Amino acid sequence: MAHNRRNFVKKLAVAGSTVSVNNLLEMTSVADLTAANRRVQHLSLREVAADEDYWRTIQQSYTASTSPIIILNNGGVSPSPLVVQQAVERYNQMINQGPSYYMWRLLDQGREPVREKLALLAGTLPDEIAINRNATEALNTVIYGLDLAKGDEIIGTLQDYPNVIQAWRQRAQREGIVYKQLSFKFPIENDEQIVREYEKAITPKTKLLHVTHVINWVGQIMPVQKICQMARKHGVEVLVDGAHSFGLLDFKIPELGCDYFGTSLHKFLSAPVGTGMLWIRKEKIATIWPLLCNSQPKSNDIRKFETLGTRSFAIEQGINEAINFHNAIGSKRKEERVRYLKNYWAEKALKLPGVRLSTSLKPQFSCGICGVSIEGMTPGEVEGKLMAKYKINTSPTVWENISCVRVTPHIYTTLADLDKLVNSLSEIIAEKKKA
Ligand SMILES: Cc1ncc(COP(=O)(O)O)c(C=O)c1O
Secondary structure, X not given: OHHHHHHHHHHHHHHOOOOOHHHHHHXXXXXXXXXXXXXXXXXXXXXXXXXXXXXXXXXXXXXXXXXXXXXXXXXOOOOOOHHHHHHHHHHHHHHOOOHHHHHHHHHHHHHHHHHHHHHHHHOOOHHHEEEEOOHHHHHHHHHHHOOOOOOOEEEEEOOOOHHHHHHHHHHHHHHOOEEEEEOOOOOOOOHHHHHHHHHHHOOOOEEEEEEEOEOOOOOOEOOHHHHHHHHXXXXXXXXXXXXXXXXXOOOOHHHHOOOEEEEEOOOOOOOOOOOEEEEEOHHHHHHOOOOOOXXXXXXXXXXXXXXXXXXXXXXXXXXXXXXXXXXHHOHHHHHHHHHHHHHHHHHHHXXXXXXXXXXXXXXXXXXXXXXXXXXXXXXXXXXXXHHHHHOEEOEEEEEOOEEEEEEEOOOOOOHHHHHHHHHHHHHHHHHHHHO
């Protein structure tokens, strides 16, 4: 694999004088993807997940695969494949012919097709999808848009994302709603235990459960469907934070049984940085107030949540190309590959002395994100060494009862990168022992 990457980079260097790097990369990805798909079509999901030739084509669609730094913090934010970058650049150039015409009049017409494409991917009606800038914006729209009275209760967890915890706390502080937070000790390999904890906390005053689909700190997949079934019995709504699930796990939003779903598109979907999506069940749209005001705040038109003012339509249009790219691979294959990559390194790391994982390796409980720690070292120390000496970018994670280094590969990650991670961890452990 290292050899292949070298060859690829060499090819780029040779081609540099006559062909732009972008063109060569584009040729590599577009020309090969159809052929690669045809070659693996008879294989099982598991076989495709381990087919390095297939994934090499995908890796070479990402300029990130040529980065001298090994990026293993794709849970934070992910790069786009070259076709997406090029689409954004193309639209940007078009906009700069004169944004008042090319952006507001022409490109603006591309929003409905993007909505339809997102809806197809999400398995929803287009009229239930609002396009926005990130998961924070999508989730805050619901958090601040719900009609709640003093004393109404919301149940979340200490392990939810800080931006949403802050939002709920601010509402509690300002309006006297009651924001209760459960605390889970991950990993948990028992869905019923999680559902029970939420159920125990429900009272007649509970209006909504806030559930993170994939816990960002350690990658635990929460049993959203089971939680929603339970909540429905109690007449309680569910808001799902799908920042790490959409574009990675193979599911359709209505299957979850939730009422609201907010996500980023710049994580596993690899859409341009600064893209997000909000889904609201059709009959609930009229009940949610927009975060940024609209002339018809109680309308049932989902577009009332898109009164964002002037923003980049080029970025928004780039979502199109990201979905095309995602669909060319397929959700099932993508989920299986990313889980394969996580298990590839994590199973090896677990054999090293003093290594502990904060994440279950069973498929139903995790996919791409995994937390790792080394006995006697802080996450900051491990992450610092990985970066300083080995040029591996990870995320030191210390939050509530969680302490680990978060590692998140993506579909462009190579096995060689993951071997380097494991070898680096091994060297760090050996060095610590000597000291
Ligand atoms: C679970 C979770 N929710 C929400 C967010 C916020 O995402 P964004 O940066 O797109 O607003 C993140 C970001 O990492 C996250 O991990």
